[in-house]
Amino acid sequence: MAKALDGVRVIDLTVWFQGPVAGQHLADFGAEVIHVERPNVGDFGRGVRSIKALPIGDWNQYFLVINRNKKSMAIDLKTSAGQEIMHKLVAESDVFLSNLSPDNLASWRLTYDELKAINPRLVYAMSTGYGPHGTIDKPSFDMTVQALTGLMSRIGEPGQPPIYLGMGSGDAIGGLMAAYGILLALHNRRRTGKGQYIDASLYGAQLFLAAPSLQAYLATGDDRFAQQRPRKSPEHPLWNVYETSDGWVFLCVRNEDASWSTLCESFGDRALPADARFDTPENRVQDAEALVEALDGILKQRTTADWMERWRPLGIVASPVNNLRDLENDPQAWENDYIVETHCEEVQRDVNVRGLPVTLSKTPGTVETLGPELGQHTEQIMVDTLGYTWEQIGELKEQGAIP
C-alpha cells in the first residue's frame, strides 16, 4: 500500500526521546528514516533499564517504540572517514534531523552550512532546548524545560507540589512540532528547490503546550491564570471532577438551567432543584463552593458505572476518570489503532505498543517493525544507497569509521 511519505529519506541523528519521536512520525508514514548511532553503545535510549523504579522488562519499550519503522546505521563520527560516509549520506537524503548539541555537530563537520553546501535541497531540522536565538546555553531535558514554562505550577491543588505532566510529555510535543516543521520545509522545497534550516525547540513547544492558560495570562496579566485552583472552588461546579463510591467522574455539564434540571432529575433529588442558592446560572457560580459540597454528597452515593448509566440516556456529558488499565481495555483506543499489537523480534512475541495518533484514510500509518538493532542496516545502506564496494567497506571497518 502506498504511504504518504514514500520516497522521503531522513537522517535521524538523535538521542533519547524528543528527536527520535520526531523521526518516528515520519517513519510511520513511510519515510525511510535512518537512525544514525554511535558504534558500541548507540543511542542513550538503548541504555534505559528501569522506569518508575520498575525494571524495564525483557524488551526496551522506551527505545524500540520511538525508533520503530527505522533503519539503524552505526558510524563513528569522530573519525574523518566516518564524517565522509555521513556527507555521502547527506548528498542522498532529504532531511537531516538532530537533537544533539550544536558543538558536537560542528566538531563532526555537520553544521548547516557544511551540509547545505553538499546538498542544497536538504531540510536541516534541529530540536534544540531553547531555540536558535538568545543566550541560554545549558542542558535541556523534558522536565527541566517544563519547569520554566510555568505550567507545572499552574495545575493541581493549592499548596500541593508542582505537577509533572507525565514522562516524555514535553519531548512528545517537541518531536511532533519538529515533524510538522519538516513537512512545511519539504512542501516549500517543492516550489523553490531549496531546503532550509528549521528548529522546533523544547521550550517553544512546551510554551505552546500551556496555551489554554498561558495565553490567558499573557493577554490579561491576571495572576489567577498562573495559580493552582482548588477543586472545591471551580469556575463553575457543573464542570468539575467528583468522587463516586468507587472512583471519580468528570462532569461536563453546561451552566444552563435546562442542563441543571436534567442533572437534578438524574439525582432523583427533589430538594436540590428548589434550592434557591443554585436556581440560576449566576447563583450556581456565586455559591460554587456550596454546590460542590452538595454534589460531593450526592455523587458519592453511587458507583461510577451507575451514574454513567443514568446520565447516558439523559444526554448528560460526563466520563469516568479512568486509569491506564481501563485505557488498555478501551475499544475506542483499539478500533482507531491508537494501541496496536506488533511483533517484537527481541523477545519473539507480539507486544502492545502506542499506535498511530494521526489517521489518514488512504495512506494510513503503520507499525511494520520495532526499533532496529544497533547498526543493523549499516552495510546495506552503504552498498545500496551510497554505492560503496565491499573492499571499501572493509577498509572503513579497519579505520574504525564503522564497526
Add this chain to the structure above:
Amino acid sequence: MTAALDGLVVVDNTREFFSSLGVAMLADFGADVIRIDSGVSLSPGYHHELANRNKRSVSLDLDSNVGRQAVRDLAAKADVFVTDAALKTLAERGLDYATVSAGKPDLIYARASGFGPKGPDNDLPPLDELAAARTGMMPILPQPGQPPVYPQIGGMYTAVMLAFGVTTALHHREEIGEGQEVDVSLLAGNMYGASLDLQAYLAIGGERFLHPVSRMDAGNPMSGTLYITSDGLWATLTMPDTDRWWPDLSEIVGLDVDDPRFNSHELRCEVNRLELIDELAKAFDREPADHWRAIFTERQMSADIIERYDFPVQDKQAYDNRYILEAANGDSKTLGFPIFMTDTPAQMHRPAPASGEHTSEVLGGIGYSADQIAKAGS
C-alpha cells in the same frame, strides 16, 4: 517574504479552541484560511486572538441550504477542508466527506474529533476533559490522596497533529494527486502526550502505574524528582545518568562523593533510593531557590527551578525566539510561533477577524453576486 504554505487554500469550519488553533498553525505559515463563522464559533477574546489569527472570516447560516451550499462552493475551490463537527451533523448538513469531496477527489478533508473516526464513541463531543478522563493519566498526576488532575494539554497535541496530518496528506497529494480524509482526535492527542507512562504500562503493567507515586518515592532520586527549597519554590533534577552527575550533585548538597550509601548508581537508585531522596530533600530545603538556580547555571547542571507564568513573560529568550510576541497595542502579549524557519518563517499577517469581516470579499472571490452573498450570509 514567501511563506511555506503560500497558495494553499483552507476552509476552516472548526468551533473549538484546539481545532481552530491547529488550523492557525497552517495560517501562520501562509495558508489562506477562510474561517466559516456560523454564530456559535469561539467567542471573541484572547483564545480567539490566538486560534484565529491570520485567518479571514465568512459568516454563513449553516441552518440554511444556501449557507451550506456556500460552504461546499468554497471547499470546491479550496485544497483543504477542516471541521470539528459531529459526524451526524455533517451528514445532515451535506458537509460530510463524500458530499464535500464529490467532484473534487484531491480535497484533503480533515476532522478534529473527540475520539477518532471509528469505534462506539466516534461521535462523542470534542471536549478535552472527556478525552483526558479516558486516557488514564488523571489519577496518577498528583501526589497520593489528592483528587485527579486535569492537565488541559491534550488539545495542544491534537492541534499540532492536525497541522502535521494535513501537511502529510498534502505531501501525498502533491506526489500522486489524490486527496483523503484525515482524523486527529483528543483521545489520540492525550494518549500521545502520555507516551512513556502509557507505553511502560502496556509493556510492564503493574499497580505502580495506576496510583499516584509520592515524590518521596521517585524511581530515580536524581531524575524527575521535586525538592522544595527554603523559600517555597521547587527545584527539579533530570539526571538519569547518575554516575555522570553525582560528583557535582553530591558536592552542591554537601554530601561526600564517596558516601558509602550512595557511591554507585545501583546504591543511589535501588538499594538506598529512599534514603537519598530524603537526604536531597533536606539539603534543598536549606537554601532559597536563587541559590540553587545560580549553582545549576554555573555548573551547567541538568536541573532547574520550577517557575510560574511570570517567568516566561519576562524571559528574553522567549521573545528572541518569537515564542511570545508583544501584541500590536503594546501592553498585552500573546503566544507566538513555536517553529523557526530560516527561509519561510511564520508571520503575523493579520489579527483574528471579526465574525463575517470578509464575507463579501471571499464569496465575491468565488463569483457570488451581491444578491447571493446577502442570501448566504447569516
